[in-house]
C-alpha cells in the first residue's frame with residue numbers, strides 16, 4: 001500500500017463522503033479504498049451515528065438554541081404587550097381628561113362666585129357675577145324649569161382643569177346679564193330666578209313686586225345703550 005496515497009485519501013475522505021470532490025479524486029479514492037481497510041473503516045465511521053457524548057453535546061447545543069429562540073420570542077411578546085398596555089393607558093388617560101374637563105358639566109354655586117342683582121331705571125334687572133379667587137374656570141349659562149319657576153344658573157366642568165385658554169368673555173372673569181324682556185317659557189313658569197336651590201335669587205314673579213336694590217351709576221352706565 002502506498003503511504004502517500006493513503007495520506008492523501010485520508011485528507012480527501014470527508015470531501016468524498018460529502019460528494020464534493022472532483023471525478024478524478026473520486027476515482028482515486030475508490031481505487032484506494034479497494035485495497036485499504038483503514039480508509040474503508042474511516043469512511044464507514046463518517047456514516048455511523050455519533051458517539052453518546054458527542055450526541056449529548058449536540059442535544060445540549062440544540063436545547064440552548066431552542067431556549068434562546070424561545071427567549072427572543074418571549075422578549076418580543078413582552079415588548080409588544082408592554083407597548084399595547086402603554087397605548088391603552090394613554091388612551092384611557094386622554095379620554096378621562098377629556099371627560100372630566102368637558103363633560104360632565106355641573107352647576108356652580110355661591111362657593112364659586114359672588115352675584116350682584118339690581119333694578120335698572122328702565123325696569124330691567126341687571127345681574128353681575130364675579131368668580132371668587134381660585135374659582136375662575138370656563139363656564140356657561142344654562143337654565144332649567146323647576147317647580148318654583150325658571151332658573152338661570154352658571155355651570156362648569158366637573159373638574160377645574162384648564163387644558164385650553166379659552167379666549168372669550170365666558171372665561172376667567174365673571175359676567176353679567178340684563179333681564180328686560182322675559183321669554184315666553186319663563187313667563188309660563190310664573191317666576192324667574194338666578195341660581196339653583198338655596199342660592200336662588202328671585203328676579204321676577206308674576207303679580208308680585210320683587211324688591212331689588214337700585215342700580216348704581218356705574219351699573220346704569222354699564223347697561224346704557226351705546227351712542
Ligand SMILES: [Zn+2]
Nearest residue numbers: 006036038039
Ligand atoms: Zn488507506
